[in-house]
Amino acid sequence: MTSWSARTAIAAARHARGQALIWLLGTLVACAAILYGVFNTAQITVAKQRTVNAADAGALAGATVQARVLNLAAYNNRAMMANEAFLIQMLSIESWLQYFGTTADNFGTLAELIGVFVPPVEAIGQFLDKMGDVADKIHDGLAKANNLIIKAIELEKKAIYAAHTVVIKAGGLLAEDAASKIVEANRTQWGTHEDIGVEIDKRPGVRAATFGLNEKDWLAFTTSYTGNKRTDAKEILLNSRDRFSADRPGAWWTNLNLGLVGTEKRGGSQLKGFDRWETQDTLEVWEKVPCKSGMCKEYQPIGWGRSNADKNGGNGDVWEPNRAAQKFAYEQAESHSGWSGVPNVYDIKDKSAKARPALGIDFIVATRRVRTATLTTHQMGIGLDVGANTGGADMAERLEADQYTAIGKARVFFERPQRGLANDFTARGLWRDDSAKEYGSLFSPYWQARLADLTPAEKIGLMTSMGMVPDKALYTPGGQR
Template sequence: MKFTVRKVAGASRRSVRGQAVIWLMGTMVACAAILYGVFNTAQITVAKQRTVNAADAGALAGATVQARVLNLAAYNNRAMMANEAFLIQMLSIESWLQYFGTTADNFGTLADIVGIFIPPIKIIGQILDKLADATEKAHDMLVKADDKAVIPLIETAKWGLAQAHTVVIKGGGVLAEDAATKVVDANRTHFGNHEDVGVEIDKRPKVRAATFALNQTRWWNFTRQYSANERQDSKEVVLNSRDGFSTSRKGEWYLNLNAGLVGTEKNGGSVLKGFDRWETQDTLEIWEKVPCKSGMCKEYQPIGWGRSNADPDGSSGDVWEPKRWAQKLAHSDATSHGGNSGKFSNWTGVPNVFDVRDKAADARAGLGVDFIVATRKSRAAVLTTDQMGIGQDTPAVTGSADMKERAEADQYTALAKARVFFERPQRGLLNDKTANPLWRPDNAKEYGSLFSPYWQARLTDLTAVEKGELLLAMDMLPDKILYTPGGQK
């Protein structure tokens, strides 16, 4: 049987007409879905990165403010120590002038007596008398300066700095929060009177309890004021701030002669008794060896002496060892002619200063204070296709066009922590071209205190506990500790 196939051209074209349109529409739908996905992913990624950047910047800003507050306190503490060093310098000069005056006066009297028999010596006596008078006048002027100006000014500065420290240090935590908030707010877009929602500090009560309250508690507990018998560190700093003259005045070799049977001995310096009294003293004695029960003993005679004290009550203080005649004269005769102007009152002692609270040896290496910030950005503030009304869910035979993004707690969040720490530059740091003026002369490792202004800030990682508490406060499940950045240590 034979079959004949007839080709109908027009019918073939009609059977394939519209297929390209179907493929085009399908491709456009797929492209639209991809475009929506890429656009939404980009918007969400940018929103998340801005939230993270704002949290990091806020935490670092807050910690930097706290570091600057600690450095300000350190500079002010140094200023108070410098004032105390100046006071002991003035008292030492006053004591030395009195000693020099009594020495010149005594030698002048001796020269006047000898000058009766040896006339040329009388001229020396007259010169020494005039020198003693000039020294006494200089001493009296210095006494008035110390009494009327130096001590009152030092005490006023001490009181003022103590009050300022109380305000600044106690308020340092609030200043840090303000700086962090302003830095985070700066990440918002401002145009005229319009300000978008943008990133913000998470101020919900539970979150603030886990950030603001924690930050303030850590800050308040990091430092404290040391007073009364707790001022040992301040006392050591004051004592170490003295120069050689105000520390010890043993005198040159010619004031400490030893000719065998006769000689001279010069003593002097300053002593801080307890925390509230300075004693400065100078003595010059001549000695000779005389027979005694043990053989030959030195017998001392005073030549010159001087004394100056400062304490709250203007007391005479103690007789210095070895309590010979010269030391007793210095104790009882605070000025060159028996006055009391060399016994200063109204000096309140070693300053009460703020310093770090924890001075335990095992805490020194990691000494610091942390500052935490939590930021958030509402999902509604992110311009995605859903927020623009594109891809809304409308019932149709072709299916749903629902393309809503998902965000836990309906927000994008970020956590950041910065640490305020102490580090003084040390020798040998690679590529460090600017720190050499800050090196310690002894190259020792220096630990943190409020006597050195080397506090700084850096970002650091949250602990797993901190992160878990913050996630719960932000209405999020704490399982994200395991697979989100931070909190692994």
């Protein structure tokens, strides 16, 4: 028989049955809410990071393409200058061969005359005559070769200039295409399903603030230098000559000074204006003779040679000091036609000292990912409020302009490695011999790309065009300066 206390305990237990289930259900609801929150937060964070990564990758890809276009132009400009330097070398050799031939002929004739009285000297004269004939034949062959070289160089530099015009004009479009493809590569596909993913923001206002400004800045960064604007190209061409082409004073024995008699050798090349090469070599013997001022040098020509190149094949000008040797060289010059002059080139438009330290160009990309592209509990229909008095577990994400947005910016800049940089062991072959700081141009292929921060003005303008409240530029990442 059960006692009263026992019956009371059993009744109490029966009365409390099911209360643990209520606590369990409450706990499960709380856990579900936390799970939904963690899941949604993770999905939103991943979506945001993918959008940011796509913007940065797209901006860097576009800037890299622009840097490569500039480097391509620099390599081609250097190639044109190398070809022009080769031409002046060939013209200088042609001039020197003619000079050698006339010198050998004149010395040979003199030796043969002396040989009438001193027979052994006659053999020397005959040898010099043969050397002169050989030099003349080589000179004639080289003159024909130089005509072909000029034609080849002219075809090449016209082709390179035309290619530069096309590539530089299209450089902005090439960069935009690279950025778009990189952004598209962030999309995921499996089977027949394709994730909407991240895309370039192509709304008109945004495109005007990104692609429009990118294209404008790109086209304004370089310009074509033709006619009298080829000053820099001319200077580079002159500095590209080797020592033989630039100045040929001759050996010591061609510049003797024995007091009353001596010899003087002159030679080198001159670029007259932008459209004429003149190369010349002369050898003179001098003697001092009485004159009104005392003793003066009187010069006699021994050897001469000259080679010119311009559009029409003219002889050019008589060089100083305008004595008989220089006049003979002018009159007997080998003149080549068809050379159009210093090449037309594309180079940096703003070459001012103020622009040099920060020389470069920016490339901006804006990306977006629509809210519906991110798989959250709201998109999957979990916990939606169906009008029940108890409410629901719907956790709809609230996004500015109902999308995830990001802005990426990259900078195209010029930097040639300098000697002595800390921990830099890979750029030894790129160091300048003079250790000087080199500024950007389209004659050196050291253009690079890197990510850069937005300016506050850029960020405000872009956020406005993307349908966002611009005051968020003050407290969102990027653009704080």
